[in-house]
Amino acid sequence: MRKSLESFGDLYVVATPIGNLEDMTMRAGRILSIVDYIAAEDTRRTKTLLRQLGVNTRTRAYHDYNEELVSKAVISDLKGGLDVALVSDAGTPQVSDPGYHLVKQAFSAGIRVIPIPGPSALSAAISVSGVPTASFLFEGFLPSKGKKRQETLERLAREEHSVVLYEAPHRIISLLDAMSLTMGENRGLTIARELTKLHEQVCYGTLGSILAAFENDTIPCRGEFVIVVEGEKNKAPLIDxxxxxxxxxxxxxxxxxxxxxxxxxxxxxxxxxxxxxxxxxxxxx
Missing domain, CATH: 1.10.10 (Arc Repressor Mutant, subunit A)
Incomplete structure (x- = not known):
């Protein structure tokens, strides 16, 4: 997709499957096959995906640790007329994944940024949520521990809208414990595990009942989790x-x-x- 030296290339922000290859859109597959290269959060995972699609486009690493530096090089290539696709290791770039620096610099340079929508753990969890999601706050991954996490939970406990969180398996119990203490064990939530994968599981209940399900292994501590917790319904009661x-x-x-x-x-x-x-x-x- 090389262009004349007088025109810039395009930056395609491409969503890729979060677990099930059948969720790959035809448009996304086509774009990945015709760009000059792919800026990928995890080149090994992206190369595996490309092999499954029969695509031979080259990749270069673009992740949290080199995002600012590599963005400059990618912008230079785009200015030179190359078309580039941006992908995360799974799902949609910028949704708790790298992409911000590159997209911002592309806009600043007058480069066209084109979304290629598709899979996202956020939208998948929202679509099967048992709590209201007409409006919601997406927080992604919270601080893993300490004062900063507690302050964040205290702020979210007052939030009137539903809140969406991501969490890793080794921290899920401690997060739910802290949420139960801060928000109350009767706060409703939906928890989704391994979305679109073989062992996908979606459960609705309260913080108390979901914690009990972890304790009796009805919900295993395995896989990536998405939590959709309902907002605060009642104002703080009056006290004397x-x-x-x-x-x-x-x-x-x-x-x-x-x-x-x-x-x-x-x-x-x-x-x-x-x-x-x-x-x-x-x-x-």
Whole structure:
């Protein structure tokens, strides 16, 4: 697809299967076969896909660790008239995958950016969700642990829209535990595992019931997970003046969860209402 020196090439952002080769669109396969090369997050996986498609287009590595550097080289090639396809290791680029730097630089350089839509774990999970998804917030992978993750969960606990998260198998239990503590075990969610693959599993329940399903191995800790959790339906309940004063003092010295536990024992109000009040209070401080 070489063009005259007076014209730029096109950047194609191509979605590829997340597990089932039959999800590859005819258009995506055609584009991958006619571009000059493919910028791929994982060249080994992309070469496997290309072999299955009978495509011989060359690849070059483009991932989180070299994204900024390689973007400059790809932009130079595009300016030289080459057509380039951008793919992630599976699914749609930029959806919790590299692509931002290259796409932004392409627009800045006046290069045409063309989406080739297709598979995405996000859209697949939304399509089978048992919670409302007319509007939703996509957070992708949360910080793996520590204060930053807890602060993020506390923010999401107040979110009115449904929230979509990705998680790896070795962290799924700890994430659900933290979500249950922060959002309450009765918060509804859909959890999807190994979407489009042989052992695909989609379950709907509450944080409490889904955690129980992991404990009895109804849901194995294997494969990649997508979580769609419903938004907060109720505003924080009112608490009395004494409890409010105690919570104000405790959250200055203790983590929110511990402060709610201590305050509940001191004033005899529910831990859940005190925790909800604490979230609102922290947001104002």
């Amino acid at each position: 003046i004494g409890a409010e004063h105690i919570m104000r003092e405790l959250i200055r010295e203790l983590p929110l969860s511990k402060a709610a536990d201590v305050a509940s024992r001191l004033v005899g109000q529910s831990r859940k209402s005190l925790y909800a009040f604490g979230l609102e209070l922290k947001n104002k401080l």
